[in-house]
Amino acid sequence: xxxxxxxxxxxxxxxxxxxxxxxxxxxxxxxxxxxxxxxxxxxxxxxxxxxxxxxxxxxxxxxxxxxxxxxxxxxxxxxxxxxxxxxxxxxxxxxxxxxxxxxxxxxxxxxxxxxxxxxxxxxxxxxxxxxxxxxxxxxxxxxxxxxxxxxxxxxxxxxxxxxxxxxxxxxxxxxxxxxxxxxxxxxxxxxxxxxxxxxxxxxxxxxxxxxxxxxxxxxxxxxxxxxxxxxxxxxxxxxxxxxxxxxxxxxxxxxxxxxxxxxxxxxxxxxxxxxxxxxxxxxxxxxxxxxxxxxxxxxxxxxxxxxxxxxxxxxxxxxxxxxxxxxxxxxxxxxxxxxxxxxxxxxxxxxxxxxxxxxxxxxxxxxxxxxxxxxxxxxxxxxxxxxxxxxxxxxxxxxxxxxxxxxxxxxxxxxxxxx
Amino acid sequence: xxxxxxxxxxxxxxxxxxxxxxxxxxxxxxxxxxxxxxxxxxxxxxxxxxxxxxxxxxxxxxxxxxxxxxxxxxxxxxxxxxxxxxxxxxxxxxxxxxxxxxxxxxxxxxxxxxxxxxxxxxxxxxxxxxxxxxxxxxxxxxxxxxxxxxxxxxxxxxxxxxxxxxxxxxxxxxxxxxxxxxxxxxxxxxxxxxxxxxxxxxxxxxxxxxxxxxxxxxxxxxxxxxxxxxxxxxxxxxxxxxxxxxxxxxxxxxxxxxxxxxxxxxxxxxxxxxxxxxxxxxxxxxxxxxxxxxxxxxxxxxxxxxxxxxxxxxxxxxxxxxxxxxxxxxxxxxxxxxxxxxxxxxxxxxxxxxxxxxxxxxxxxxxxxxxxxxxxxxxxxxxxxxxxxxxxxxxxxxxxxxxxxxxxxxxxxxxxxx
Numbered sequence: 105x106x107x108x109x110x111x112x113x114x115x116x117x118x119x120x121x122x123x124x125x126x127x128x129x130x131x132x133x134x135x136x137x138x139x140x141x142x143x144x145x146x147x148x149x150x151x152x153x154x155x156x157x158x159x160x161x162x163x164x165x166x167x168x169x170x171x172x173x174x175x176x177x178x179x180x181x182x183x184x185x186x187x188x189x190x191x192x193x194x195x196x197x198x199x200x201x202x203x204x205x206x207x208x209x210x211x212x213x214x215x216x217x218x219x220x221x222x223x224x225x226x227x228x229x230x231x232x233x234x235x236x237x238x239x240x241x242x243x244x245x246x247x248x249x250x251x252x253x254x255x256x257x258x259x260x261x262x263x264x265x266x267x268x269x270x271x272x273x274x275x276x277x278x279x280x281x282x283x284x285x286x287x288x289x290x291x292x293x294x295x296x297x298x299x300x301x302x303x304x305x306x307x308x309x310x311x312x313x314x315x316x317x318x319x320x321x322x323x324x325x326x327x328x329x330x331x332x333x334x335x336x337x338x339x340x341x342x343x344x345x346x347x348x349x350x351x352x353x354x355x356x357x358x359x360x361x362x363x364x365x366x367x368x369x370x371x372x373x374x375x376x377x378x379x380x381x382x383x384x385x386x387x388x389x390x391x392x393x394x395x396x397x398x399x400x401x402x403x404x405x406x407x408x409x410x411x412x413x414x415x416x417x418x419x420x421x422x423x424x425x426x427x428x429x430x431x432x433x434x435x436x437x438x439x440x441x442x443x444x445x446x447x448x449x450x451x452x453x454x455x456x457x458x459x460x461x462x463x464x465x466x467x468x469x470x471x472x473x474x475x476x477x478x479x480x481x482x483x484x485x486x487x488x489x490x491x492x493x494x495x496x497x498x499x500x501x502x503x504x505x506x507x508x509x510x511x512x513x514x515x516x517x518x519x520x521x522x523x
Numbered sequence: 524x525x526x527x528x529x530x531x532x533x534x535x536x537x538x539x540x541x542x543x544x545x546x547x548x549x550x551x552x553x554x555x556x557x558x559x560x561x562x563x564x565x566x567x568x569x570x571x572x573x574x575x576x577x578x579x580x581x582x583x584x585x586x587x588x589x590x591x592x593x594x595x596x597x598x599x600x601x602x603x604x605x606x607x608x609x610x611x612x613x614x615x616x617x618x619x620x621x622x623x624x625x626x627x628x629x630x631x632x633x634x635x636x637x638x639x640x641x642x643x644x645x646x647x648x649x650x651x652x653x654x655x656x657x658x659x660x661x662x663x664x665x666x667x668x669x670x671x672x673x674x675x676x677x678x679x680x681x682x683x684x685x686x687x688x689x690x691x692x693x694x695x696x697x698x699x700x701x702x703x704x705x706x707x708x709x710x711x712x713x714x715x716x717x718x719x720x721x722x723x724x725x726x727x728x729x730x731x732x733x734x735x736x737x738x739x740x741x742x743x744x745x746x747x748x749x750x751x752x753x754x755x756x757x758x759x760x761x762x763x764x765x766x767x768x769x770x771x772x773x774x775x776x777x778x779x780x781x782x783x784x785x786x787x788x789x790x791x792x793x794x795x796x797x798x799x800x801x802x803x804x805x806x807x808x809x810x811x812x813x814x815x816x817x818x819x820x821x822x823x824x825x826x827x828x829x830x831x832x833x834x835x836x837x838x839x840x841x842x843x844x845x846x847x848x849x850x851x852x853x854x855x856x857x858x859x860x861x862x863x864x865x866x867x868x869x870x871x872x873x874x875x876x877x878x879x880x881x882x883x884x885x886x887x888x889x890x891x892x893x894x895x896x897x898x899x900x901x902x903x904x905x906x907x908x909x910x911x912x913x914x915x916x917x918x919x920x921x922x923x924x925x926x927x928x929x930x931x932x933x934x935x936x937x938x939x940x941x
Contacts, residue, residue, distance in 0.1 A: 197692040202620070226688060233681060237708040248666040251713065255673035258709060262680040263651060269684065270644060273691050274615040290655040291673060 139398035163368025180391035187395025212467025225412025229265035256295030268414035289331035335417030358508035382427035557816035581786025598809035605813025630885025643830025647683035674713030686832035707749035753835030776926035800845035
């Protein structure tokens with residue numbers, strides 16, 4: 105259930121193909137490969153065009169709200185460049201302190217013996233926090249309720265980054281890893297001043313007898329569990345170059361589109377504010393994650409560490425909770441849910457669970473073969489046959505995107521039917 | 524200006540006295556048991572007057588008193604949690620090669636012992652959990668209080684994160700200087716109080732106005748206060764137990780000041796501000812005492828920049844949100860003196876070595892002051908050679924005297940300048 109990038113003993117990892125001339129680094133250490141701007145641009149422009157169209161032209165959005173969203177977008181763009189600038193710097197420090205791993209999926213090739221810097225999620229986390237803190241200064245319409253939620257969100261996300269980094273450095277036992285997100289989610293649970301009732305789907309009302317059910321503390325328990333789930337599910341759906349960051353980018357893009365559609369479709373200012381709140385946190389998440397993906401995309405020049413997966417999962421849980429769209433968020437997480445269900449037998453100990461549940465890599469052909477481990481990665485390989493790491497990752501990300509589209513379709517079909 | 528516990532090459536450090544080994548299940552050599560006796564002696568001097576003031580001396584609104592006592596109970600639990608977790612964390616920390624050698628024991632057997640570093644992370648995490656849990660018990664919290672409290676949590680948490688990143692990655696000192704400014708930003712944003720200062724009465728005829736609104740300059744002052752508190756504790760270091768000890772003394776002084784202000788005032792908003800400080804400093808004091816149980820001479824663990832940044836930021840936060848930052852600065856008198864003494868070397872005018880520690884003589888076990896500009900060396904040059912333990916006690920007594928002087932000053936000047 106861990107990533108493939110733990111500090112495994114000597115596994116060879118050479119350069120798989122002639123790389124572009126190494127980056128202009130001033131340090132004495134071998135610099136990391138330059139950021140893969142091309143791949144990032146291709147990946148994001150499909151989403152960006154759609155998003156910019158929705159924000160700028162398609163919907164009639166209150167100009168003040170639109171202004172805030174654009175300020176936040178500008179800040180996030182700056183965050184992208186800051187992340188891209190800082191990752192090579194941090195990599196030198198991280199390597200110096202022996203925080204690295206070998207790429208298991210390149211074992212047997214020259215790139216399998218390269219020391220890949222780990223835990224670069226810390227750069228993403230810190231840049232994100234600075235962006236999120238600075239954004240507060242620009243939001244003049246903030247009332248004290250908004251500030252409480254925002255600061256509680258910051259405290260939760262910051263605590264999660266701290267715990268994630270402590271885990272990366274000290275390698276805490278997995279039982280502790282499971283409960284860490286619950287602690288980090290506590291400021292959020294405390295600050296959540298929204299309703300704790302759910303609307304019973306219309307078809308079920310005749311059977312249950314009531315239209316609205318107030319869950320009270322059970323709702324808060326659900327929120328806590330959501331945080332635990334989001335963080336750990338991203339953490340175990342991993343093992344290929346670019347998979348962890350890639351899934352985060354896809355889900356974040358879907359969240360943003362969902363938010364902007366809800367803002368456009370609604371007239372209720374409080375409802376709009378909730379989705380705007382989510383936008384203010386997800387735009388920086390998307391931008392800084394794209395910055396990390398520039399280095400982490402296949403072939404990975406850096407690894408992200410539990411710091412990143414915990415940070416990303418917690419941020420998404422936070423916006424799902426405070427934006428009041430956690431059910432939609434869960435459907436975006438469909439591949440993660442599938443992966444979790446596939447993993448259950450091994451996680452529960454019913455089936456033996458090896459340290460890494462990765463596919464088998466053949467250095468001669470460069471292809472991955474699926475093992476019998478219960479992960480979505482292996483399942484796809486068993487279903488679709490052998491694949492290269494890059495094409496498998498792209499396949500899984502396309503599956504993620506399709507899942508999000510399915511969610512939008514579902515919401516459109518069921519609108520008015522169950523709510 | 525760093526602590527004496529950076530990852531310096533081979534310096535010997537043996538056990539100074541035979542200690543019974545504690546019951547540790549791991550294969551690593553276990554830590555020395557916590558020095559409950561010293562900590563009890565140190566804290567009961569403070570605890571007795573504090574408990575008396577809270578419980579009997581002042582007429583405090585029962586709801587407020589209840590909150591303070593709940594927080595105190597939570598903090599006590601935090602003390603035991605910290606004491607319980609430090610040995611566990613030490614094993615993980617040593618396994619990842621986060622350790623240092625005790626430079627002030629070089630030449631003796633204890634100078635070659637690997638002392639686990641950065642145990643401030645345990646203190647930080649326990650503190651955060653206590654502070655988060657306390658919110659659930661505070662039913663009188665209005666949204667203003669929640670904003671300040673969450674902003675405080677965010678600032679302190681960010682500072683712990685940056686401190687731990689610094690301990691692990693060893694960031695350059697210029698970066699270290701500005702880190703606290705970033706961590707203080709949530710605080711500056713949430714600060715909804717007045718940005719005015721009251722001109723001391725004797726100066727009013729010269730300046731012409733009674734109240735001066737500083738606006739953004741006040742916020743700049745707040746940011747600088749955060750930078751100062753964190754870094755000044757960081758450089759007043761180098762002896763076993765000095766960093767945690769000074770934190771404990773100042774925290775105790777802050778608590779006594781808070782409770783005195785609550786008792787002396789009838790204004791509920793004023794009382795709330797000082798109560799806010801109590802809610803954060805009681806856990807700070809308790810968890811720091813837990814760390815001191817292992818860090819007091821001879822240190823079984825080192826605290827790392829994680830602790831000094833965390834402690835400094837927490838104190839800056841309560842000083843700002845409790846509106847008593849001038850009093851806080853007077854509590855920090857030894858740190859200010861140390862900073863002034865250090866200025867020539869920090870500015871580069873005088874050459875600045877990596878460690879500005881006194882010279883240790885393994886034969887006599889005494890420290891001799893060098894010409895470095897630190898309070899530690901100044902005291903040694905003034906009072907002659909001393910053992911590490913007695914010097915540390917001397918410096919902590921000086922810290923406590925500074926705090927008493929502050930109380931005296933406030934009493935003398937009450938009514939005169941405000």
